[in-house]
Amino acid sequence: MEKIYGVVMAGGGGTRLWPLSTSKKPKQFLNLSGKETLVNEAIDRLAGVAQELFIVTNAAQAQEMLEQTAGRVPQDHILKEPAARNTAACIGYAAMTIMKKYGDGIMIVVPSDPYIRDEEGFCRTLREAAAAAEETDALVTVGIRPTFPSTGYGYIKNTALEGKIWRRVEEFVEKPDEETAKRYVKEGYVWNSGMFIWRASTILSWFERLLPDIYACLERLAEGFGTKDEESILWEVYPKIPKISVDYGIMERAEHVLMVPGDFGWSDVGGWDAFDALKERDENGNITVGKTLLLDSRGCTAYSVDRLIAAVGVEDLIIVQAGESVLVCPASQAQRVKEIVETLAGKGETDYL
Amino acid sequence: MEKIYGVVMAGGGGTRLWPLSTSKKPKQFLNLSGKETLVNEAIDRLAGVAQELFIVTNAAQAQEMLEQTAGRVPQDHILKEPAARNTAACIGYAAMTIMKKYGDGIMIVVPSDPYIRDEEGFCRTLREAAAAAEETDALVTVGIRPTFPSTGYGYIKNTALEGKIWRRVEEFVEKPDEETAKRYVKEGYVWNSGMFIWRASTILSWFERLLPDIYACLERLAEGFGTKDEESILWEVYPKIPKISVDYGIMERAEHVLMVPGDFGWSDVGGWDAFDALKERDENGNITVGKTLLLDSRGCTAYSVDRLIAAVGVEDLIIVQAGESVLVCPASQAQRVKEIVETLAGKGETDYL
Numbered sequence: 160m161e162k163i164y165g166v167v168m169a170g171g172g173g174t175r176l177w178p179l180s181t182s183k184k185p186k187q188f189l190n191l192s193g194k195e196t197l198v199n200e201a202i203d204r205l206a207g208v209a210q211e212l213f214i215v216t217n218a219a220q221a222q223e224m225l226e227q228t229a230g231r232v233p234q235d236h237i238l239k240e241p242a243a244r245n246t247a248a249c250i251g252y253a254a255m256t257i258m259k260k261y262g263d264g265i266m267i268v269v270p271s272d273p274y275i276r277d278e279e280g281f282c283r284t285l286r287e288a289a290a291a292a293e294e295t296d297a298l299v300t301v302g303i304r305p306t307f308p309s310t311g312y313g314y315i316k317n318t319a320l321e322g323k324i325w326r327r328v329e330e331f332v333e334k335p336d337e338e339t340a341k342r343y344v345k346e347g348y349v350w351n352s353g354m355f356i357w358r359a360s361t362i363l364s365w366f367e368r369l370l371p372d373i374y375a376c377l378e379r380l381a382e383g384f385g386t387k388d389e390e391s392i393l394w395e396v397y398p399k400i401p402k403i404s405v406d407y408g409i410m411e412r413a414e415h416v417l418m419v420p421g422d423f424g425w426s427d428v429g430g431w432d433a434f435d436a437l438k439e440r441d442e443n444g445n446i447t448v449g450k451t452l453l454l455d456s457r458g459c460t461a462y463s464v465d466r467l468i469a470a471v472g473v474e475d476l477i478i479v480q481a482g483e484s485v486l487v488c489p490a491s492q493a494q495r496v497k498e499i500v501e502t503l504a505g506k507g508e509t510d511y512l
Numbered sequence: 513m514e515k516i517y518g519v520v521m522a523g524g525g526g527t528r529l530w531p532l533s534t535s536k537k538p539k540q541f542l543n544l545s546g547k548e549t550l551v552n553e554a555i556d557r558l559a560g561v562a563q564e565l566f567i568v569t570n571a572a573q574a575q576e577m578l579e580q581t582a583g584r585v586p587q588d589h590i591l592k593e594p595a596a597r598n599t600a601a602c603i604g605y606a607a608m609t610i611m612k613k614y615g616d617g618i619m620i621v622v623p624s625d626p627y628i629r630d631e632e633g634f635c636r637t638l639r640e641a642a643a644a645a646e647e648t649d650a651l652v653t654v655g656i657r658p659t660f661p662s663t664g665y666g667y668i669k670n671t672a673l674e675g676k677i678w679r680r681v682e683e684f685v686e687k688p689d690e691e692t693a694k695r696y697v698k699e700g701y702v703w704n705s706g707m708f709i710w711r712a713s714t715i716l717s718w719f720e721r722l723l724p725d726i727y728a729c730l731e732r733l734a735e736g737f738g739t740k741d742e743e744s745i746l747w748e749v750y751p752k753i754p755k756i757s758v759d760y761g762i763m764e765r766a767e768h769v770l771m772v773p774g775d776f777g778w779s780d781v782g783g784w785d786a787f788d789a790l791k792e793r794d795e796n797g798n799i800t801v802g803k804t805l806l807l808d809s810r811g812c813t814a815y816s817v818d819r820l821i822a823a824v825g826v827e828d829l830i831i832v833q834a835g836e837s838v839l840v841c842p843a844s845q846a847q848r849v850k851e852i853v854e855t856l857a858g859k860g861e862t863d864y865l
Contacts, residue, residue, distance in 0.1 A: 178822070454851055467837040467864050469531070469852045472845040473829075480838050484820040485831070487840055492825040498807055499822045511820050 162264035163289055164359070165209025166253045167201045169224065169271035170217045170240055174500040174512075175430040175493075178484035179462065182512050185220065187271040188227055191428060191437050198224070201271045202231045207282040208289070209267055213238060213257070215249045242398040247373055247408040250355070251366050252397070255377045258359045259384050265289045266362065268355040274436045276424025284421035288356040291325040291417050298365065298410060299325065299356040302349030302418040303425045308340035311429065313351035313406075316343075317418050328416040331406060349420055353427075355405065356419075362409070370408050376400045431477040431486075432493035434460050449480075458490060484511050515617035516642055517712070518562025519606045520554045522577065522624035523570045523593055527853040527865075528783040528846075531837035532815065535865050538573065540624040541580055544781060544790050551577070554624045555584045560635040561642070562620055566591060566610070568602045595751040600726055600761040603708070604719050605750070608730040611712045612737050618642045619715065621708040627789045629777025637774035641709040644678040644770050651718065651763060652678065652709040655702030655771040656778045661693035664782065666704035666759075669696075670771050681769040684759060702773055706780075708758065709772075715762070723761050729753045784830040784839075785846035787813050802833075811843060837864050 169187040180186040187198040194200065202212055212232050216224045218239040225234055238253060250268055257266060267285055275281050284301055292299045302315045316329040331351060335343060355362075366374040376396050383392035410416055426436035438446045445453050449463030451470075458475040461468045466480045477493055479486040488495060503511050522540040533539040540551040547553065555565055565585050569577045571592040578587055591606060603621055610619060620638055628634050637654055645652045655668045669683040684704060688696060708715075719727040729749050736745035763769060779789035791799045798806050802816030804823075811828040814821045819833045830846055832839040841848060856864050 178820075452852060452855060454848070454855060463838075466833075467531075467861075468840070469837060469856070469864075470840040471848045471852055472842050473840055476826075476840065478838070478840050480819075480833075484822060485816075485833050485838050487821070487823040487826055487829065487831050489825050495807070495824040499805060499824055502805060502807060503822070508820075511822075 161293055161358070162211065162262070163209045164257050164261070164264050164266045165202075165205035165212045166250070166257075166266055166268045167198065167205060167212070167214045167271050168246065168249055168268065169198045169201070169214050170220075170243055170249060171270075171272065174497050176428070177496050177500050178479060178481040178486055178511065179464070181482065182509070186428075187216075188223070192274070196227060197274075197428070198271045199228060199231065200275075201269060202228060204275060204278050204281055205267065205269060205285075206231075207278065208285045211261065212236060213253055214271075215240060215253050217241075217243060239393070240397060241394045244397065244400045245402045246405040247366075247370060247403045248376075248397070248400040250362065250405050251370075251373055251377045251400075252380065254359045254362050254366075255381050256384070258363060259381050263358060263360045265292050266355075266357060266359050270353050270427075272429075273352070273425055273427045274433075276436070278423075280421065280423030281425075284419055284423060285354075285356065287324050288354075288419040291323075291419060292356045292358055292361075295325075295415070295417060296358060296361050297415045297417045298362065298413050299417045299419060300328065300410065301352045301354040301356070301421045302326075303352050304420055304422045305344045305348070305350055308337065308344045309350065310334055310337055310340050311433075312427065314340075314343045314348040315351050315418055316346075316348050317420075325417045325419045328410075328418045331411050349418065350425075351406075352421070352425060353406075355410075365409050365413050369412050370401075370403070372401050373403075373408070430493040430496065431460055431462075431479065431488075432490055434462075460490065482511075514646055514711070515564065515615070516562045517610050517614070517617050517619045518555075518558035518565045519603075519610075519619055519621045520551065520558060520565070520567045520624050521599065521602055521621065522551045522554070522567050523573075523596055523602060524623075524625065527850050529781070530849050530853050531832060531834040531839055531864065532817070534835065535862070539781075540569075541576070545627070549580060550627075550781070551624045552581060552584065553628075554622060555581060557628060557631050557634055558620065558622060558638075559584075560631065561638045564614065565589060566606055567624075568593060568606050570594075570596060592746070593750060594747045597750065597753045598755045599758040600719075600723060600756045601729075601750070601753040603715065603758050604723075604726055604730045604753075605733065607712045607715050607719075608734050609737070611716060612734050616711060616713045618645050619708075619710060619712050623706050623780075625782075626705070626778055626780045627786075629789070631776075633774065633776030634778075637772055637776060638707075638709065640677050641707075641772040644676075644772060645709045645711060645714075648678075648768070648770065649711060649714050650768045650770045651715065651766050652770045652772060653681065653763065654705045654707040654709070654774045655679075656705050657773055657775045658697045658701070658703055661690065661697045662703065663687055663690055663693050664786075665780065667693075667696045667701040668704050668771055669699075669701050670773075678770045678772045681763075681771045684764050702771065703778075704759075705774070705778060706759075708763075718762050718766050722765050723754075723756070725754050726756075726761070783846040783849065784813055784815075784832065784841075785843055787815075813843065835864075 215238045317326040383389040444458045446460045451461040454471040464481040475490045568591045670679040736742040799813045804814040807824040817834040828843045
């Protein structure tokens with residue numbers, strides 16, 4: 160069995176959990192489960208499958224990442240992005256680093272922010288995916304068996320391969336409307352988890368073939384590796400890498416993409432409406448964290464960091480108190496929090512962000 | 513013309529504006545208009561009619577009252593209630609104090625918390641009421657000409673008296689339902705303002721006749737006046753005065769009660785739903801105070817003391833941030849804030865109150 164490298168992508172701003180997540184304390188540094196921060200949970204989980212761990216994060220957060228992860232990952236395994244250039248750049252940078260500095264092997268790439276209930280199931284699925292990547296040299300992803308017809312996730316159309324655990328990816332499809340989501344679930348589509356498993360040399364050859372501009376940039380980065388110019392080349396080249404997601408740039412265009420289905424209580428904590436994964440609702444259908452008093456209220460999520468949230472007679476609201484801000488929005492419009500963040504940014508009110 | 517004494521009743525806890533009003537900062541000490549605190553506005557307004565001013569407040573707040581009113585009222589004109597015993601006790605104590613220490617005269621008694629837009633109109637109406645009290649020796653109240661069929665105020669049924677500005681009170685009626693309120697407005701009923709005008713000796717004789725138990729207590733207080741035992745008698749007797757409002761105890765039972773109609777932009781800032789009197793709504797029907805950002809929201813009152821309140825997609829909500837607390841409730845249920853206050857008190861969470 161080849162060496163398995165684990166790569167945690169932890170560069171996001173995570174504005175969808177504002178005001179709990181801010182630029183100073185992005186989502187990956189939040190402790191939502193009451194146990195550990197999202198990034199540490201992601202690392203610890205991945206350590207069950209991978210022998211060597213990397214984190215890709217933005218350069219501004221690298222020092223805090225080192226402190227927050229408290230020895231989980233060696234300093235030189237924290238890869239710094241001088242600018243956010245979407246997932247293709249991030250993954251290409253990690254793949255080139257592994258290839259040139261540590262040697263070829265199977266890479267498991269995971270985002271830092273999903274919540275995963277069954278860690279053993281997670282590791283088992285990723286071991287199956289790593290075996291698939293090793294055996295077939297294909298690009299492999301993990302598909303989550305839907306527990307409900309979510310309109311918040313992308314889906315993967317797939318077909319069985321005789322005698323194999325893994326399945327063939329037919330198509331990646333965007334977040335559907337409710338009717339379409341129901342049909343997808345019925346027809347055996349799975350949720351797109353954003354986790355990728357492949358050989359480092361394999362993904363790099365797909366970069367070379369499908370994203371030659373990005374590949375050229377990655378080669379320039381590699382020229383600097385181990386030299387005194389490594390840092391300056393990184394800062395010069397990285398910000399110019401074309402912005403594209405690995406989904407659009409490679410996964411949807413490559414041939415022979417495989418998918419290993421998983422069923423380990425996965426959910427993307429993508430916004431305030433996704434807290435059901437983390438906390439049970441009480442008898443009134445409310446989720447409460449911190450000091451709260453909800454009288455005659457139903458279907459609310461109330462999250463208080465250091466004040467009292469008191470409400471009476473409200474329904475289906477999200478109420479959050481954190482830092483210098485209070486957020487109120489209907490549960491069904493939780494994704495609109497980004498409009499607030501954008502408006503504040505546009506007004507230069509960065510103290511609140 | 514007799515001497516006119518002004519008496520401001522400022523003893524309330526004012527929980528209906530929680531969390532802005534708290535036990536440490538009750539409603540009368542709030543500056544809602546952006547100009548002065550409610551109690552100072554009440555004093556300054558009354559100074560336009562009365563020659564000598566008194567405040568009745570609870571003993572625990574007396575020191576702060578002295579500081580907050582900053583020389584508006586001499587220290588010995590701040591009457592301390594050792595316990596809250598409703599308005600009959602409060603008014604009887606003031607009347608007895610005035611009668612025995614300063615001499616008979618016309619008393620104007622006003623609560624500290626209504627908002628009044630037209631101060632000149634207020635003074636003119638009270639001068640008319642004082643003239644009525646002087647000429648007829650009746651108990652006089654001010655009735656507010658309704659601007660809409662409010663279900664939040666009590667009403668006064670009344671009939672005209674030939675050649676007089678004042679009218680005869682036929683009946684005090686409770687807060688009505690909406691249908692009844694419409695009928696009241698049509699039939700010329702006025703809002704009960706809780707302002708009273710009468711001769712000190714006259715109201716005391718009504719106490720003697722209708723509330724003899726309270727009158728006996730007031731006589732015991734008077735025995736202490738000017739002696740070294742004044743304070744100790746006050747603390748012994750006052751907490752035992754029967755609790756009854758002057759409305760129930762006297763106004764609804766006395767004969768020949770008069771009413772002077774007024775029209776000076778009066779509103780009782782009785783809760784978060786009453787802010788229309790203080791602030792214009794913006795083009796989306798929102799009232800905002802402090803740092804707020806309301807996106808695609810309508811009919812809300814957002815009041816922030818020192819944090820940002822950000823909301824998106826909400827309607828007809830009251831959102832308040834003050835001190836250690838955040839309040840959220842529907843505008844139509846603003847009066848239920850007292851349920852929150854009562855629940856917190858019941859749990860011993862007095863830090864928030």
